[in-house]
Amino acid sequence: MTERPVADFSAKPTLTGAKVVLRPFTEEDAPTMAEILRDPEVLLLTGSAGAPPLPDERLRSWYATRSEQTDRLDLAVVDRASGELVGEAVLNEWDERNRSCSFRTLIGPRGRDRGLGTETVRLITGYGFERLGLNRISLSVYAFNARARRAYEKAGFVAEGTEREALRHEDGWVDATTMSVLAREWAAHRGRPGD
Structure with a gap:
């Protein structure tokens, strides 16, 4: 079987959907x-409650250098209806040999409950499968984040296992679910497994 070579992450695309x-x-x-x-x-x-906020100068430096990264893809999520920046989507922790990476996203208050996350x-x-040639994309979602889990499932991510007590929260512990989607699964449903 001839496999497509994996591109690096140096190209920073603009991806346009109906909503974002x-x-x-x-x-x-x-x-x-x-x-x-x-x-x-x-x-x-995101499991960041209680962490001190990042200084503005560090955030400016971080977002100014995202386009220079060749081992990850950080993209701004913009709501097409308003033109507002509402979050981010990231492919990171790239394992070139195994053609896999991790995924994370966050949507702020102005972008919630309208399907922007799912899109x-x-x-x-x-993009990860069709342009970068990845074989596997994985993520971790905390048990109290049902909205995100639904978005991931709608896009074809499958639960693989539970990371027990992965996050200390208030006076207790919260589990996280590891989820992934494979290139062959994506090829079969293109992010719409229920259709």
């Missing part, structure tokens, strides 16, 4: 991302 545009970050996105990253729900659902997952996952 995923585009490369710029330094000018830092203030909006700082606001999103301080949202209590974002902090909770974001489909767009970046499709």
